Ligand SMILES: [Zn+2]
């Protein structure tokens with residue numbers, strides 16, 4: 411197995427790895443999916459450690475990056491890869507940054523509450539969110555073919571306008587980004603978020619057939635697909651109780667919660 415002082419690498423199956431940053435309060439996961447012809451890295455983490463070092467040890471194939479959404483904790487090391495994709499609705503964010511959110515605010519958030527030593531060469535004072543031009547954009551219904559492994563893109567806005575969920579149709583894995591994870595609330599309470607869209611997106615992913623495992627981008631690695639049933643009843647309850655709007659607070663369901 412791969413040893414790295416910053417990243418924890420866990421093997422999900424012979425061709426799939428989680429690359430996690432447990433030393434940071436966000437507990438963020440990136441995922442490496444290896445196919446016959448190429449590999450896909452879903453997100454690149456916080457940008458604190460050298461994730462390219464890790465992926466280079468795990469595969470010799472070329473690695474292309476798919477972005478669940480353009481928040482700093484998911485695009486940190488995009489600059490280490492030649493080819494990355496973002497949803498078309500967040501093209502402006504990756505090129506120019508998010509309006510209303512300063513680099514200094516992001517720097518403070520990304521460099522606080524770190525519980526293990528950061529890699530040599532990492533300077534928290536110099537942290538800046540990644541910016542760059544993607545090789546292509548994503549939209550609803552796009553397919554990525556890794557040779558023997560097919561990924562389908564679902565546009566699932568709400569937490570952010572160009573958030574995507576990625577379904578590995580070959581293995582049944584559903585990579586839900588910041589739309590669905592356990593422990594801490596998934597949220598839509600920023601001006602750039604949209605509670606109605608978030609709930610519609612939750613409803614959509616709950617209806618995807620053939621899901622064997624759900625992988626959110628934070629907290630517990632790998633969730634039982636029964637969480638999608640909990641999502642369906644959560645959506646019903648949120649609608650019935652008229653809670654889908656800014657300021658209604660945190661709403662708890664079986665193993666997850668949402669905050670508006
Ligand atoms: Zn996010």
Ligand SMILES: [Zn+2]
Pocket residue numbers: 438481483484588627628
């Ligand atoms: Zn996140």
